[in-house]
Amino acid sequence: MRNLFLAAASLAVVVASPGAxxxxxxxxxxxxxxxxxxxxxxxxxxxxGKMVVLEWSNPGCPFVQKHYASGNMQATQAKAxxxxxxxxxxxxxxxxxxxxxxxxxxxxxxxxxxxVPTDYLLDPAGRVGRGYxxxxxxxxxxxxxDGRLVYQGGIDDKPTADAADIAGAKNYVLAAIxxxxxxxxxxxxxxxxxxxxxxxxx
Amino acid sequence: MLALLYALMTLIVAEGxxxxxxxxxxxxxxxxxxxxxxxxxxxEIALVATPEAGWHGYxxxxxxxxxxxxxxxxxxxGVTAGPLRYPVPGRxxxxxxxxxxxEKPFVQFVSLTLPKxxxxxxxxxxxxxxxxxxxTTEICVPETQTLAIELVAGDGAIDxxxxxxxxxxxxxxxxxxxxxxxxxxxxxxxxxxVPFPTDAALGEAYFFPLASGAIDYAAPQSVARAGDRLVIxxxxxxxxxxxxxxxxxxxxxxxxxxxLTATPGVVPAASGGSGAAAAGWSTAxxxxxxxxxxxxxxxxxxxxxPILSLKALSLARSGESEAAARxxxxxxxxxxxxxxxxxxxxxxxxxxxxxTVGWAFQLxxxxxILVLLLLVVAIxxxxxxxxxxPTPRFAGxxxxxxxxxxxxxxxxxxxxxxxPFMGAALGAALVLPTAAAMLIFAGLGLGIALPFLLxxxxxxLRRLLPRPGAWMNxxxxxxxxxxWLTALALGWVLGRQAGVDGLVIGLAAALLAGxxxxxxxxxxxxxxxRAWAPGLVALVVALGAGVLVKAAPASAAQATAAVPGAEPxxxxxxxxxxxxxxxxxxxxxxxxxxxxxxxxxxxxxxATTADAFGKGKVAVLVGDWTDGDPALGRFIERHNRAGVxxxxxxxxxxxxxxxxxxxxxxxxxxxxxxx
Numbered sequence: 096m097r098n099l100f101l102a103a104a105s106l107a108v109v110v111a112s113p114g115a116x117x118x119x120x121x122x123x124x125x126x127x128x129x130x131x132x133x134x135x136x137x138x139x140x141x142x143x144g145k146m147v148v149l150e151w152s153n154p155g156c157p158f159v160q161k162h163y164a165s166g167n168m169q170a171t172q173a174k175a176x177x178x179x180x181x182x183x184x185x186x187x188x189x190x191x192x193x194x195x196x197x198x199x200x201x202x203x204x205x206x207x208x209x210x211v212p213t214d215y216l217l218d219p220a221g222r223v224g225r226g227y228x229x230x231x232x233x234x235x236x237x238x239x240x241d242g243r244l245v246y247q248g249g250i251d252d253k254p255t256a257d258a259a260d261i262a263g264a265k266n267y268v269l270a271a272i273x274x275x276x277x278x279x280x281x282x283x284x285x286x287x288x289x290x291x292x293x294x295x296x297x
Numbered sequence: 298m299l300a301l302l303y304a305l306m307t308l309i310v311a312e313g314x315x316x317x318x319x320x321x322x323x324x325x326x327x328x329x330x331x332x333x334x335x336x337x338x339x340x341e342i343a344l345v346a347t348p349e350a351g352w353h354g355y356x357x358x359x360x361x362x363x364x365x366x367x368x369x370x371x372x373x374x375g376v377t378a379g380p381l382r383y384p385v386p387g388r389x390x391x392x393x394x395x396x397x398x399x400e401k402p403f404v405q406f407v408s409l410t411l412p413k414x415x416x417x418x419x420x421x422x423x424x425x426x427x428x429x430x431x432x433t434t435e436i437c438v439p440e441t442q443t444l445a446i447e448l449v450a451g452d453g454a455i456d457x458x459x460x461x462x463x464x465x466x467x468x469x470x471x472x473x474x475x476x477x478x479x480x481x482x483x484x485x486x487x488x489x490x491v492p493f494p495t496d497a498a499l500g501e502a503y504f505f506p507l508a509s510g511a512i513d514y515a516a517p518q519s520v521a522r523a524g525d526r527l528v529i530x531x532x533x534x535x536x537x538x539x540x541x542x543x544x545x546x547x548x549x550x551x552x553x554x555x556x557l558t559a560t561p562g563v564v565p566a567a568s569g570g571s572g573a574a575a576a577g578w579s580t581a582x583x584x585x586x587x588x589x590x591x592x593x594x595x596x597x598x599x600x601x602x603p604i605l606s607l608k609a610l611s612l613a614r615s616g617e618s619e620a621a622a623r624x625x626x627x628x629x630x631x632x633x634x635x636x637x638x639x640x641x642x643x644x645x646x647x648x649x650x651x652x653t654v655g656w657a658f659q660l661x662x663x664x665x666i667l668v669l670l671l672l673v674v675a676i677x678x679x680x681x682x683x684x685x686x687p688t689p690r691f692a693g694x695x696x697x698x699x700x701x702x703x704x705x706x707x708x709x710x711x712x713x714x715x716x717p718f719m720g721a722a723l724g725a726a727l728v729l730p731t732a733a734a735m736l737i738f739a740g741l742g743l744g745i746a747l748p749f750l751l752x753x754x755x756x757x758l759r760r761l762l763p764r765p766g767a768w769m770n771x772x773x774x775x776x777x778x779x780x781w782l783t784a785l786a787l788g789w790v791l792g793r794q795a796g797v798d799g800l801v802i803g804l805a806a807a808l809l810a811g812x813x814x815x816x817x818x819x820x821x822x823x824x825x826x827r828a829w830a831p832g833l834v835a836l837v838v839a840l841g842a843g844v845l846v847k848a849a850p851a852s853a854a855q856a857t858a859a860v861p862g863a864e865p866x867x868x869x870x871x872x873x874x875x876x877x878x879x880x881x882x883x884x885x886x887x888x889x890x891x892x893x894x895x896x897x898x899x900x901x902x903x904a905t906t907a908d909a910f911g912k913g914k915v916a917v918l919v920g921d922w923t924d925g926d927p928a929l930g931r932f933i934e935r936h937n938r939a940g941v942x943x944x945x946x947x948x949x950x951x952x953x954x955x956x957x958x959x960x961x962x963x964x965x966x967x968x969x970x971x972x
Binding site (some may be wrong): 155158 | 361365367392393394396428430436510537605
């Protein structure tokens with residue numbers, strides 16, 4: 096009961112601040128509640144005690160395609176889950192905008208791309224995306240097992256749409272996960288995300 | 298056969314590649330400023346970009362999303378390419394996310410430098426692969442385009458038509474501001490202070506930072522001018538940290554802009570801003586006390602004392618009831634405070650509107666001075682006993698309306714006297730939040746009204762006033778003297794502002810008003826009806842003279858200090874003067890360059906410099922780069938400066954100019970002709 100209250104309160108915080116990135120690195124990440132590709136309600140608090148990666152995605156965005164067509168995103172997802180992290184892919188595209196998907200469409204896309212996220216969440220109203228200040232696709236957040244946000248920014252340090260750049264890129268997400276697992280502070284905790292803008296409603 | 302088929306296939310593939318060019322949403326074209334660049338020199342390459350309608354390309358910092366353009370050059374040995382230079386971008390907000398973009402065709406520049414050893418006639422194949430992002434409000438497409446041109450090492454001559462076209466394109470590049478800016482992050486507020494002369498033209502200003510972590514891109518920016526400073530306030534970025542040296546572009550409207558560098562420092566919030574902290578209120582209370590005391594002191598100033606004295610004596614004379622005395626005191630106070638607050642509100646409104654005004658701003662207009670002069674002369678004549686005011690009118694009359702009018706008059710007439718006394722308190726008012734600032738203006742009014750307020754409410758004080766008697770008439774006549782002194786001071790101000798012509802018009806108007814009122818007084822003495830006709834007609838005509846008074850174009854002080862014989866700069870004129878064997882001092886300035894203006898006031902336009910230059914027969918050439926004249930720009934660049942200020946000294950016989958420091962002193966300039 097108390098947890099439910101807390102969750103509702105956190106949700107209220109996230110919802111009350113649309114358009115403003117209120118998620119401060121090093122502070123507890125705001126809870127949220129979204130519907131996944133199977134129509135199931137998922138809360139961030141469901142993964143309490145676990146490391147969580149949030150990945151903003153838009154299947155129509157060339158920067159997202161760069162990482163899926165090359166297999167880089169799937170490999171990163173697999174490595175993160177092998178390290179014990181839950182991976183939540185979030186689509187904040189509004190209906191009618193590029194990359195918007197219904198649950199079944201998302202399911203088909205995940206199968207086609209052979210993506211391995213823990214879950215794929217739909218945020219057509221953009222509430223969670225705005226609450227987290229998600230600007231681009233991809234835009235990645237890493238939450239430590241204690242609930243603190245430890246990384247937010249780009250997936251790597253090569254802000255291009257060219258898949259050939261992946262080989263030499265430094266993957267910030269895997270670096271952060273490795274550091275959290277080793278009990279070390281995350282060295283690069285904030286970077287500039289790159290990609291297409293999130294196709295929010297309005 | 299197979300080889301032929303293969304060749305055919307590659308041709309088709311190549312064709313396909315070419316066809317893909319047709320479906321590009323943004324196409325680049327490479328245009329060299331000259332196809333025959335000189336060995337050892339450099340050549341400007343324009344990358345002319347044309348986005349399809351509805352599509353946009355990105356600035357170096359794309360804002361919340363977007364990616365900068367990357368170029369991979371393939372160049373002949375020894376040829377090097379400089380960084381990609383971007384024109385001033387525009388803004389595009391899509392679903393709450395800010396994009397720094399180009400929605401219209403735009404031109405970027407790269408400078409290629411050639412090594413010295415290339416033999417003339419050598420062909421130089423230049424090729425570049427451009428990777429860039431082009432988007433609509435809905436979708437984004439990363440595109441790649443490979444462009445090639447061929448240059449031939451030659452004499453570097455530039456065709457005038459090409460140069461003109463390049464000059465037009467270059468107008469869109471940000472000009473270096475020349476003065477360092479400062480930024481401050483306080484809580485979630487970001488403020489940027491940019492040195493920018495108070496009278497430089499400014500359109501819709503916006504700061505585009507090159508680095509992320511400084512500002513919240515999508516947050517609105519407020520722009521205020523505080524004297525020679527522009528204060529841009531917005532929200533700090535919620536993620537990331539601002540770099541120690543923040544570079545960016547200050548757009549000033551119509552596609553123009555300035556490149557600037559800002560370092561951390563203190564940037565006070567501009568007036569009217571809500572950024573002032575709670576600490577501002579304690580400052581406000583101190584300033585309120587200062588304003589109150591100042592207001593009390595103002596009562597003995599020549600502008601106010603006569604009016605107050607008359608009012609006070611009228612109380613004593615009439616021996617009015619307690620209630621009437623209180624009513625008068627309150628009405629008088631209301632009149633004073635309302636006028637003070639009204640003038641203060643006007644001042645703050647003007648400042649918020651971007652005008653640079655100080656207290657007594659209304660006195661900057663010579664027409665207002667003329668009106669005040671006429672008013673003061675009329676009051677002085679009235680005090681001197683030349684004519685009487687009809688009842689029920691204000692000064693000297695009883696009744697709540699009369700008291701209110703007297704108060705308003707006292708406050709309005711008091712403003713010329715406030716400047717030197719009230720400068721500190723009123724200066725504080727201008728940087729405080731609006732409500733606190735209004736409190737200070739109210740304090741000033743309350744201070745002016747305080748003595749009369751006390752008289753009204755404390756009967757004991759009223760009893761201290763001398764008994765009424767015949768002496769009061771004499772006293773009234775004597776009180777006209779400080780009023781005449783005020784008129785004299787106003788005449789001086791009018792002369793400073795409008796020159797001798799304006800002063801004479803003002804004195805003639807005062808004379809006319811005086812004659813009219815004299816006539817009225819004479820009629821009054823005979824007890825005639827319509828005694829006011831001549832006085833009113835004369836006053837109206839005198840006020841009409843105000844239309845004739847214009848601010849003199851340059852004040853006398855400036856005229857004497859300006860450099861004698863300064864001419865507009867041109868390279869031809871420079872060459873001619875040098876051929877004559879004359880020493881030449883050339884300086885390059887712009888209305889928006891604060892360092893330039895400071896140097897001009899402090900060093901160039903001084904008597905010391907004028908003397909030394911006059912004795913040394915130094916020719917002075919002035920280049921005005923306010924509009925970014927490209928010919929001047931090239932001349933400035935040849936002296937290794939990206940912009941103004943630039944100060945050059947040509948000694949007779951010397952082959953090259955000496956570039957003087959960016960901060961000048963009169964001594965440094967005066968020493969030039971004799972060294």
